[in-house]
Amino acid sequence: MRRSLMIAVAASMLATAIPAAASAAVKEGSAQIVSSVSFRTAPSTLSEVMRYLKTGEKVAVLEKTNSYWYKVRDTSGQVGYVSSQSAYLKLITAPTETADSAANAVIVASVNFRKAPSASADQIRYLQKSEQVTVTSQVNSYWYAVTDSKGVSGYVSASSSYIKLTGSVAGGGSSSSTGSGTATGNGTATGNGTTTGNGSTTGNGSTTGNGSSTGSSSSGSSSSTDLSAKAEAVIAAGMAYLGTPYEYGSDRNTTATFDCSDFVRQAFKDALGITLPSDSASQGAYVREHSAVTTDWKQLKRGDLMFFMDYKGTSASLYANKSPFKTKIGHVGIYLGDGKILQTYSKESGGVRIDTIAGRHWEYRFLYGGSAL
Incomplete structure (x- = not known):
């Protein structure tokens, strides 16, 4: 009897957790994070945490998945799930269904x-x-x-x-x-x-x-x-992996997680069938052998690779003594143009994401960049 009751309860919870197929288009709502909360890949506390949404962040609310979760999109475009509890999220406008959507x-x-x-x-x-x-x-x-x-x-x-x-x-x-x-x-x-x-x-x-x-x-x-x-x-190809979790020394034979060089390598492999070296230092050497490089990131073109020294802090003075071609490379990302970089660098940051370069440690740490094509 007890076993049957547990199965019935589990089935009920599963039915609640899985949203019904939408029969109408949804106009997204908005919300503000009131206390730091996990931003997850699925509506479950067992799912991967992409990053932590910070107090004050605003998100677009795409749907109320069930009584416990909202599906949301952050300002970088990442989509995931967050607790619907008022202790973590303040709903500003709720997502609403529109009966006759023009979406085609x-x-x-x-x-x-x-x-x-x-x-x-x-x-x-x-x-x-x-x-x-x-x-x-x-x-x-x-x-x-x-x-x-x-x-x-x-x-x-x-x-x-x-x-x-x-x-x-x-x-x-x-x-x-x-x-x-x-x-x-x-x-x-x-x-x-x-x-x-x-x-x-x-x-x-x-x-x-x-x-x-x-x-x-x-x-x-x-x-x-x-x-x-x-x-x-x-x-x-790289954008298709937005939100994929970060793991240092990730397995080069799967796409479940990435470190920085593994992510870059996979993007080139998926898009063009090119297999780059497996670490950022070797990728830097590869780029220097195959193209002209620049130490001014503002001269880079979309799709160029950017190479950085290890992180020391947020102050520009900490990187004053770097030598572009002698300092050890510790990180790599893909330049998107318009001062943006597509990259992954830590679990806390949420995995593959887009960041702004100017005025941040990315600009101070930059060594050189160029094309791998």
């Missing part, structure tokens, strides 16, 4: 959300995996015009690697391309009309993103475009 697509892998249909256009942010968006039109074979759940409009790759249509697109595409290529990533295109990203093609008789032909391109331009596309592919 879902993001299947993290992708650039840009202000114009071009790989050189300013980035609004990264759309995250599983986000629902509304595709308002297809600009050409390579770009969709979309609106996110907050009403922000922009452009995203039309590649099925990044977005999946779940409904019809009103009015269809607004223009057509005349090239023969298909978009497959976040970068730009190379060669004879075959694109490898969100950008425009510049090969023989191919399109420039709006359906017009640009004729033949030079080999130098093609090479530069190819490198840009590869860099975007590496970044997209």
Whole structure:
């Protein structure tokens, strides 16, 4: 009898913990952390802690998973679960269902959300995996015009690697391309009309993103475009691991956890099939052998690797005596442009994440950087 009762209680708890499939779109709410609390990968105290949300942090509330947990997104874009207890979180606005959602697509892998249909256009942010968006039109074979759940409009790759249509697109595409290529990533295109990203093609008789032909391109331009596309592919692969827990000396044969060099290595392996050395110092030597490097991080390009000395503290004076090519490398990350770095460095920080460089110890510790391509 007691055993049967325990099974019934467990089944009831499991049913409560698993949210029913949503039949309507949800308008996200907002909340503020009132006391430091675990930010977890799943709605369970047995799940991994990505990091601790700090007092005063604001989060977007995506759903009330059950009576005990909220699914939330922090300001860096990481999505996870947090206790719904008022001792830890103050709900400002609750997530609400909207019966007739205009969403007609879902993001299947993290992708650039840009202000114009071009790989050189300013980035609004990264759309995250599983986000629902509304595709308002297809600009050409390579770009969709979309609106996110907050009403922000922009452009995203039309590649099925990044977005999946779940409904019809009103009015269809607004223009057509005349090239023969298909978009497959976040970068730009190379060669004879075959694109490898969100950008425009510049090969023989191919399109420039709006359906017009640009004729033949030079080999130098093609090479530069190819490198840009590869860099975007590496970044997209790395972004797919946002929130993956940190572990020093992580197993290079799994993606369950990463240390800094393992994460960089996996991003290149996933995106391009390139296997970099397994530690940051060796990766630094690899970059110096394969490309020109710079000691000014502001001169780096998207997708370049950044190498740092060990952490000594937050004051710039602690790093005054560093020697870029003699000081031991202790950390590596991927430069995103706009003063941002994609990296992982501690359990407490929540694993793979995006950080700002300027005015922080990252800037003071920086030794050199360059391309691994």
